[in-house]
Amino acid sequence: MEEKTVMQDKMLRWLMLSACLAAWATPALADDDDEGSKTQSMHQLAAHPPIPSAHKDFSQFRYRPIGDKVVEQADANRLLFWTPQGTPDGYAERLGNAIVYYDRTGKAIRVQPLALPTDE
Numbered sequence: 001m002e003e004k005t006v007m008q009d010k011m012l013r014w015l016m017l018s019a020c021l022a023a024w025a026t027p028a029l030a031d032d033d034d035e036g037s038k039t040q041s042m043h044q045l046a047a048h049p050p051i052p053s054a055h056k057d058f059s060q061f062r063y064r065p066i067g068d069k070v071v072e073q074a075d076a077n078r079l080l081f082w083t084p085q086g087t088p089d090g091y092a093e094r095l096g097n098a099i100v101y102y103d104r105t106g107k108a109i110r111v112q113p114l115a116l117p118t119d120e
Contacts, residue, residue, distance in 0.1 A: 061092050063101050
């Protein structure tokens with residue numbers, strides 16, 4: 001008789017465990033289907049971040065190599081110059097009260113002093 005109650009006890013525990021697991025997994029499965037249509041994956045967010053890109057005014061940069069493509073790097077406050085063949089041709093960056101232009105080897109080739117703002 002005692003063996004029969006032990007067997008029933010084990011069977012009830014197993015049924016309760018399986019019922020709890022089924023109840024626990026059901027909402028998680030339903031959320032996965034809804035979530036896919038509402039949000040983007042981390043890979044999609046990294047490819048096209050929802051934050052606006054930085055915009056700077058590069059009108060003070062006067063020198064541009066002839067025929068080169070100019071790429072703005074607003075976060076670094078510099079311009080990159082690329083040849084029509086697609087090789088880097090140098091860059092320009094603002095340092096203090098001047099803009100320094102570098103060639104493709106990183107050697108400074110030109111310095112453009114900037115006018116100090118007047119207090120009027």
